[in-house]
Each structure stands twice: as C-alpha cells, then as structure tokens.
Amino acid sequence: MTQRWGPARISGHLGMHASTVHRVLTRYKCVRLAHTDRATGRVVRRFERSRPGELxxxxxxxxxxxxxxxxxxxxxxxxxxxxxxxxxxxxxxxxxxxxxxxxxxxxxxxxxxxxxxxxxxxxxxxxxxxxxxxxxxxxxxxxxxxxxxxxxxxxxxxxxxxxxxxxxxxxxxxxxxxxxxxxxxxxxxxxxxxxxxxxxxxxxxxxxxxxxxxxxxxxxxxxxxxxxxxxxxx
CATH class of the missing domain: 3.30.420.10 (Ribonuclease H-like superfamily/Ribonuclease H)
Structure with a gap:
C-alpha cells in the first residue's frame, strides 16, 4: 500500500497472474488505490449531500x-x-x-x-x-x-x-x-x-x-x- 502498487504491478514482480493477486488483496480487505488519498494513503471517505443545492x-x-x-x-x-x-x-x-x-x-x-x-x-x-x-x-x-x-x-x-x-x-x-x-x-x-x-x-x-x-x-x-x-x- 505504501508503494501504491496495484495487482498488475505486483503480479509482474511475483510472476503471478494479476487476477490471483487481486483475489488475495480482496481476501485481506485491502482498499483500492482509487479510494485512498494520493498524498497520505488514507482512505477517502466519500459523502453525498442529501438534497440538490445543499452544496x-x-x-x-x-x-x-x-x-x-x-x-x-x-x-x-x-x-x-x-x-x-x-x-x-x-x-x-x-x-x-x-x-x-x-x-x-x-x-x-x-x-x-x-x-x-x-x-x-x-x-x-x-x-x-x-x-x-x-x-x-x-x-x-x-x-x-x-x-x-x-x-x-x-x-x-x-x-x-x-x-x-x-x-x-x-x-x-x-x-x-x-x-x-x-x-x-x-x-x-x-x-x-x-x-x-x-x-x-x-x-x-x-x-x-x-x-x-x-x-x-x-x-x-x-x-x-x-x-x-x-x-x-x-
């Protein structure tokens, strides 16, 4: 996670299929990179306003x-x-x-x-x-x-x-x-x-x-x- 590597890149280093790496990451509940802050690595909590115009x-x-x-x-x-x-x-x-x-x-x-x-x-x-x-x-x-x-x-x-x-x-x-x-x-x-x-x-x-x-x-x-x-x- 600290290196911000996804399944495709990890699989290339391990000589495994990307789909296998993805299943392992999912099993251990690793968060998708797209759902984390690029600078801090923390999970971005996405909120949605309850009505149009609120924001x-x-x-x-x-x-x-x-x-x-x-x-x-x-x-x-x-x-x-x-x-x-x-x-x-x-x-x-x-x-x-x-x-x-x-x-x-x-x-x-x-x-x-x-x-x-x-x-x-x-x-x-x-x-x-x-x-x-x-x-x-x-x-x-x-x-x-x-x-x-x-x-x-x-x-x-x-x-x-x-x-x-x-x-x-x-x-x-x-x-x-x-x-x-x-x-x-x-x-x-x-x-x-x-x-x-x-x-x-x-x-x-x-x-x-x-x-x-x-x-x-x-x-x-x-x-x-x-x-x-x-x-x-x-």
Missing amino acids: VHVDIKKLGNIPVGGGHRALGRPQGRKRRSKAGYAYIHNAVDDHSRLAYSELLADEKKETATGFWKRAHAYFSSVGITVERVLTDNGACYKSHAWRDLLADQGVKHKRTRPYRPQTNGKVERFNRTLVDEWAYARPYTSESQKREAFTGWLHEYNHHRFHTAISGPPASRVPNLSGQYT
Whole structure:
C-alpha cells in the first residue's frame, strides 16, 4: 500500500497472474488505490449531500485550444507542436451539484474575478430554473474565488462560500471527477481539426452528460435526481 502498487504491478514482480493477486488483496480487505488519498494513503471517505443545492462544487479547467487544421492528435506531435504556440487556452468554468451531479459549464476566455462572477450568476440562474436552491458553494483557493466581488455576489444571493484546504483538490472531488470526465469523453474523445469543431461538440456532450449518461454513483443520469430537468429535453 505504501508503494501504491496495484495487482498488475505486483503480479509482474511475483510472476503471478494479476487476477490471483487481486483475489488475495480482496481476501485481506485491502482498499483500492482509487479510494485512498494520493498524498497520505488514507482512505477517502466519500459523502453525498442529501438534497440538490445543499452544496455545489465550482472549479475551472484550463485546456489548450486546437489550432486551425488540427493539433497533435490529428497531425501527430511534431506537426502539432508547430501549430500549438499561438492557439491559446480555454477556461472551462464548471459548477456541479453534489447530490444530483447536475453540471453547468461554460467555455470562457480567462479566470479573472469578473469572468468567474459572471459565470456564477448564470450558473445560479440555471440551477434556480430547474428548481434547485443553492445553499453552499465549494471552491478551491484561486484568486478569483478569494476576491471581494465573489464574496459579495454570494452574500447577496444568500449562498454560503466554503473553500478547500490548500493543496487538497480531492476535497472538491465531484467537480474534479467531472473535469476528468469531460477531458476523456469530450476534449480528447476524437481528433478535432479546429477549436470551433471541438466547442460545437461541447453543447451536445453536456446535454448527454446531464440527461442520458449513466452515472454509477447515483445509478442513472443527473436528470434522474432533478425532476424539473427531466421534462426539458429528450
């Protein structure tokens, strides 16, 4: 456990089948590596809020834009690197409800306080439109979330603001998991030939995530836990 080795790596050193090692680890009730904190090795206790809006996780994911004609995924690394330098970045602002996993996201130009507060105004309005009253928001310690503009906006809305412990992003785990999902299933899902093509695909992907994609932790899509959402789209 201290070395953070899984069954496949252990089996290679012991000359055994990985399935055999997995059975032995299971027999001795060893915790899966995915369920432990990377820094301390302690088991991460996962909690879920009891109702929509009780806690909303907010974060920003920075991704490189795709240059015209495609990046390294479409053209290969040598050619892609030549095009990459002037493409810039997109900042994906995300808000994920803890209970339902319902997500509201926007692709924006930066992570300044004005941009972050503008995003949250629209996210808050979206959650309200589907019957979710936001009570608390959890963010990391980014500059935009420590600004007076952010503090005053949430205070005006009657929303409590909580911040994660420094250097402990797993505290904001549900939005961090959403970030990984959007990278795997949208941003890097296929070799886009332009940034506009990638962005056009985002709206459809987000709809699929909220309305149709099966989420194992809640045994269904987010729409299954938000009654007002299920009737909006098919």
